[in-house]
Amino acid sequence: MASHGNSLVPKVSIKGFHSVTPMRITEPRQTRRVLSRDLVGPEMFQRCFNMVQCYMKGEDSGWVVAGWIKESLGRALLEQPMISGRLQKRDRNDGELEIVSNDSGIRIIEAMIQTTLLEFLDLKQREEAEAQLVFWNDIDEHNPQFSPLFYVQVTNFQCGGYSIGISCSILLVDFFLRTEFIKTWASIHNNIVDHNNERKLPLFYLPGFNGTADSSPNLTSASTPNKNESKTMVFKINAESKNMEVEWCRQIALACVEDAENGLGSEMGAEFCLFVNESFELIKVESCSKHGMLKPKLKANMEVIYANWDDLGTNDVSFRLGNKPVHVSHWFGSILGGVVVVIPSPEEEQGAYTVNIFVTVPNEKF
Template sequence: MPWRGGLAGTGCRETNQMAAAPAHIHIESVQTAVPTRVAADRGRLLPIAVHGPALTAAELQRRFLAVLYYRGTEGVHGQQLDEGEARARLEQAVWVTEALSAALPDHPKMAGRLRRGSDDAPSWGVKLSDAGLRFLVASADTTMSAFLAEEAKGARESNESALALWTDVDPLDPEMCAPFVMQFTRFQDGGYAIGACCSLLHADPLSLADFLKSWARTHAQLQAQSELVINQVIRYTHYFRSPAAAAKRLKSVPLVPPSAESTTKTVLFRTAAGGDAPAADDRRQALAEACIAQASEKLGVEKPARFTVLAADGSGGLNVHACTGQTRKTAASPGYALRDACWHEAGLEEVVLDGSKPVHVSCSIVSPCADEGLVVVMPAAAGGTELLISATAPSW
């Protein structure tokens, strides 16, 4: 179960401070973690087949957000770090980014870019490349316990978006935009968060979870081998010599509770994968409609008139289907028995950093298309016989 301890003893001081003046997340560094070696299939294009209207700018911003919280060295709330503490925290961020670079060659898709065809042939795809992922280093002028207390009050979605700050994909020039961003955020009490946000056109939630688990293993291996040598960190010399330079703020994001509830909510299901017959697409869409119908019922909302289905094609590509809620019966196709599932099944609670598991993990589907549903169909395991399906519906 996600950790919720320590909130009752947070004290009135922190709560009053957040109420009086919103805390901020301060972006201190924007970097690019690039693969340490060239992947064998570099340059390969994984197709995104769009069945229906052309993708809109809003649809390009649909994404999966995961945030992992870890305890750290206790700091003194409200006091500036001395040089030794500042250096230690900076070195921790360096370990994170170097492990990312070492893990990316085994996951070339995570270092790639969305690619759009010409105006005459507006196809989409994911180009495997060594462009790398965007990595942000940030600090929060609040404690982790206070942040999680605010999360418990319902401010999670708006606040957690600042822990993996997203920049919209440009529909005209997507290759210049990073569809995957990770962020290291240090809180004042020594706790820290690892935020990861990825376009759903680029990778599904389970693929992102698999990458994070691989990266954590690489992180542990590098630390065990003491491979953070001087040649690897020469570009950080300025910060090591003057840790105060790392405190330069490029952007600050206020943590303000939302004025209204989230406009979408997500329900997860698990089911058997079914066969690979020619009618597989029809079966998959019928399954998606059954999921969106059951999700709407569970949430107590009206079933959306329109929804989009994102489903892997089995060879690295993606199928995007635009559907209406009245096209098929809502009952699942024969052979599909839907069972309730949860994000815990992705295994992110087992991602160990610095010898510790996260004290709390949060996962969410972010969709700017507030009046439409979204279904993501993904293999529950490589070569497995089950599917994990997320069904996101408007909550109004």
């Protein structure tokens, strides 16, 4: 329960789990190879990207929004069916992995919390509490084909406000960010709501509960990532040509590590992981060591832009026209020694190609 002194973290109680699959069978199947240059440990199956958007009470409650989401997501997944796919082993002998758009679906969680949204945002430990607004279960290392790669949690506040929390495997984060999936989804969602005025409630509607968080079982995942465990710095590199050779990306990424350490006041671990999203068909993963690592310099013809999470444009995403989020938060979870993610822009912008680099370092104060 929340206290008037804003010092205690209120607990979220989960009221329902649902699965959503694309509205049509994905044909032909899409695949993405996960190519590991080095032997990468089980932490590859734990890392995820998280985003929370908080909305004040509008025309609909969070329960109603969640109901419409179950309808809109099925249509949105037609645009990016890989998000509803699964990670599997290509060959049991070589251990190489791939993601297949097999339409297994994503998970939607409906939850409630015994505090108002304004009280929640005013919490002294708000960043710790935000971890409860997303749901994540680590991918099963031995049987990954049974684990969802994408979760959506809608949490209802006492005031009628709500939050939409998203957790996505780091192996698919570029499908979410690079294609602006959430904007496409929100547009589909609003079109459905606007054209269903005669049907006031969605087909899949779970009414609100009167129980308290204390009387309801706390089903929040034990592996829900804590926002405080890491800090991220975002870079944009403008290059003269589109060259996504892994070594080129590796040099650019490593050149950004030192700047991120200085800017964030924390150091990357001795061992960290590099994810290069070379294309939608291939992601390369390697383990990097700071021991003996040369510090590459960026070429003079490469423009470095220090970006931030706001550049993603998620502050303007509405799931009811006119009701923009009052708070948005992003972070990478389960980063251990550190993570560098390289995501190219989908196309040429103003005569140059842009590479987005997310450098996430452990929070030394956590």
